[in-house]
Amino acid sequence: MPTIKILRSxxxxxxxxxxxxxxxxxxDFLDVELGKDKIILKPVTVIEKNKIREMxxxxxxxxxxxxxxxxxxxxxxxxxxxxxxxxxEVRGEKMAKAKVK
Numbered sequence: 001m002p003t004i005k006i007l008r009s010x011x012x013x014x015x016x017x018x019x020x021x022x023x024x025x026x027x028d029f030l031d032v033e034l035g036k037d038k039i040i041l042k043p044v045t046v047i048e049k050n051k052i053r054e055m056x057x058x059x060x061x062x063x064x065x066x067x068x069x070x071x072x073x074x075x076x077x078x079x080x081x082x083x084x085x086x087x088x089e090v091r092g093e094k095m096a097k098a099k100v101k
Contacts, residue, residue, distance in 0.1 A: 014041075 002015045014024065022043050024030075033040040071079055 002018075004012055004015070006012060018024075024043060029044050029046050030041045031044050033042070
């Protein structure tokens, strides 16, 4: 097992073969755990909030488009009623989750 040295400010350099095997790049994140007489580093995936919003937005508009195509012959009032019902259902789920926390 390679030996590494702690540099100023507690910085460590992981050996290249470890980084390659775990596909770690500059800027990646690691979780750190303290075990009995050992330090455990585990790679983690971090998704930026703006990426999540972007993915959610794309999915939302795709679903809206699919629904319009599927229901294009429905009466507009009926569509609005279905949407209102779905929104109320989601709001109810959020309220229930908020009460649990």
